[in-house]
Amino acid sequence: MGKMSVNLCGIELDNPVIPASGTFGFGYEFAEIYDINCLGTFSFKGTTKDSRFGNPTPRIAECTSGMINAVGLQNPGVDAVINNELPKLKKCFNKPVMANVSGFSVEDYAYTCARLDKEEQVGWLEVNVSCPNVHGGGMSFGTDPKAAAEVTKAVKAVTTKPVIVKLSPNVTDIVSIAKACEDAGADGISLINTLLGMRIDLKTRKPVIANKMGGFSGPAIFPVAVRMVYQVANAVKIPVVGMGGVSKAEDVIELMLAGATAVEVGAANLVDPFACKNIIEALPSVMDKYGIKDLKDIIGGTV
Amino acid sequence: MKKSIFKIAENTPLNANVYKMTLAGDVSEITSPGQFVNIELNGFYLRRPISVCDYDENSLTLIYKVVGGGTEYMSKLDAGECLDILTGLGNGYDTTLSGDKPLLLGGGVGVPPLYNLCKKLIAEGKDVSVVLGFNTKDEVFYEDEFKSLGASVTVATADGSYGVKGFVTDAFPEEYTYFYTCGPEPMLKAIYNTAKTSGQMSFEERMGCGFGACMGCSCKTITGYKRICKDGPVMKKEEILWEK
Numbered sequence A: 001m002g003k004m005s006v007n008l009c010g011i012e013l014d015n016p017v018i019p020a021s022g023t024f025g026f027g028y029e030f031a032e033i034y035d036i037n038c039l040g041t042f043s044f045k046g047t048t049k050d051s052r053f054g055n056p057t058p059r060i061a062e063c064t065s066g067m068i069n070a071v072g073l074q075n076p077g078v079d080a081v082i083n084n085e086l087p088k089l090k091k092c093f094n095k096p097v098m099a100n101v102s103g104f105s106v107e108d109y110a111y112t113c114a115r116l117d118k119e120e121q122v123g124w125l126e127v128n129v130s131c132p133n134v135h136g137g138g139m140s141f142g143t144d145p146k147a148a149a150e151v152t153k154a155v156k157a158v159t160t161k162p163v164i165v166k167l168s169p170n171v172t173d174i175v176s177i178a179k180a181c182e183d184a185g186a187d188g189i190s191l192i193n194t195l196l197g198m199r200i201d202l203k204t205r206k207p208v209i210a211n212k213m214g215g216f217s218g219p220a221i222f223p224v225a226v227r228m229v230y231q232v233a234n235a236v237k238i239p240v241v242g243m244g245g246v247s248k249a250e251d252v253i254e255l256m257l258a259g260a261t262a263v264e265v266g267a268a269n270l271v272d273p274f275a276c277k278n279i280i281e282a283l284p285s286v287m288d289k290y291g292i293k294d295l296k297d298i299i300g301g302t303v
Numbered sequence B: 001m002k003k004s005i006f007k008i009a010e011n012t013p014l015n016a017n018v019y020k021m022t023l024a025g026d027v028s029e030i031t032s033p034g035q036f037v038n039i040e041l042n043g044f045y046l047r048r049p050i051s052v053c054d055y056d057e058n059s060l061t062l063i064y065k066v067v068g069g070g071t072e073y074m075s076k077l078d079a080g081e082c083l084d085i086l087t088g089l090g091n092g093y094d095t096t097l098s099g100d101k102p103l104l105l106g107g108g109v110g111v112p113p114l115y116n117l118c119k120k121l122i123a124e125g126k127d128v129s130v131v132l133g134f135n136t137k138d139e140v141f142y143e144d145e146f147k148s149l150g151a152s153v154t155v156a157t158a159d160g161s162y163g164v165k166g167f168v169t170d171a172f173p174e175e176y177t178y179f180y181t182c183g184p185e186p187m188l189k190a191i192y193n194t195a196k197t198s199g200q201m202s203f204e205e206r207m208g209c210g211f212g213a214c215m216g217c218s219c220k221t222i223t224g225y226k227r228i229c230k231d232g233p234v235m236k237k238e239e240i241l242w243e244k
Helices: A078-092 A106-117 A145-156 A174-183 A219-233 A249-258 A275-289 B069-075 B112-123 B143-149 B185-194
Strands: A006-008 A011-013 A017-019 A060-063 A066-069 A097-101 A122-128 A163-166 A188-191 A195-198 A213-217 A240-243 A262-265 B002-013 B018-024 B036-039 B048-056 B059-065 B082-089 B102-107 B129-134 B152-157 B178-182 B199-202 B218-221 B224-227 B234-236
Touching: A017 A275, A066 A219, A078 A106, A097 A106, A106 A122, A106 A145, A122 A145, A145 A163, A145 A174, A174 A188, A174 A219, A188 A219, A213 A219, A219 A240, A219 A249, A240 A249, A249 A262, A249 A275, A262 A275, B002 B069, B018 B069, B048 B069, B048 B112, B059 B069, B059 B112, B102 B112, B102 B185, B112 B143, B112 B178, B129 B143, B143 B152, B178 B185, B185 B199
Parallel strands: A017 A262, A097 A122, A122 A163, A163 A188, A188 A240, A240 A262, B102 B129, B102 B178, B129 B152, B178 B199
Antiparallel strands: A006 A011, A060 A066, A066 A213, A195 A213, B002 B018, B002 B082, B018 B059, B036 B048, B036 B082, B048 B059, B199 B234, B218 B224
């Protein structure tokens, strides 16, 4: 075990850096330019029961220090993920991968998780109850403690793999939702998904994004992530995976101080495909700078 | 895909809003005409995808129009300044399908990627016709450059102030074996409906990453969902599904 290793729900990670779902596909685009085995793990593209195209385009809007996306969970469906994507992934990634799952009903979540439970390379199930870009699903499960607990229970019933529930920041009381998931058997909590945002084009006076609103991510949301990770980590006993605007090694350390056991990196991958590799390589010297001998020692170390 | 630093050699206006930038750097990842690069700009979160106009061993030429804050910032950069650029993005045009007499149709800032394509087709010994469409005379650029390559060039302007009056579809030659085009979507649709042959069209969309990771620029085609940045931007006529 190295000085950067952490244990996430019983599985050892060489380092806490995890590309976030939706910003890393199934890894191949990145495996073409660097060896992705340097990552702690990565969370693959949000997978649903059936294939989805997602929302109409434009789906992307730029913001100051960030971006809005309204992709809407485009993915080939769980069967294609198992039959086509995972065999390809095995060739370029030899670690357990985090399977990100979304759905439109409790049954959808359970179905998709049950299918992925049988896949050897899947280490964790990250259950996304926080996608702001789909109607009648996604975020609607993550904004109500009862619904979030119901999804958690249903998923836990069909898998022996650790279940990490990914929460939305678009709520009044994140702690009550995190606790409801913990009480329902969640093995971990990851947060924050994107903040609901919107841009309007001054020339056309139309929303930039076809779906009008979308999920705001990037460095601008980092302070919100630190605050929510801190609140949740202080309220639950299960591990917390922190994310939201992380773009450098210092951000990883800050989220870990706030209480994160591991840290996901999202939008940064899209503007610099080497972002995660660079963060991992920079971590030892940043640890030295702040007198950190072992990353495990600083989890929740805010004084 | 490659991420590397390029040094600006020249950044000069071709007309009121269109600029030509040449840069020195590693172009080894660029493999076909019609590919694009994605440029990091100081103070802007997302990179700016710009089609490659031309390239040789160690230089890259881009022609871009000032349409917003990012391209305005680009237009103010001086020679000697450096830019972080992702190169080798997108599929590019396939010249093997062109036949003997390919037709190139460009509209506005859709013209630039056709330049290196024209160069390649002529090097392959093909008899290339080019139709360049602009709104008005003041916007015309690169007519002489295409002529210098040895192509037969027709210019069309919507207001008739230069060349043929009308759109590129009003200036189709009698005879051609295949077409290649890049330009605004209404132009692409008109070409789709006018052309007698098969061809390839280059599409545009707001992109997140530009290299296939975020699914921001997806479109539906006859052969399934495609990412304009990675599976495109060039699509074959037979696979295009018009939605909007």
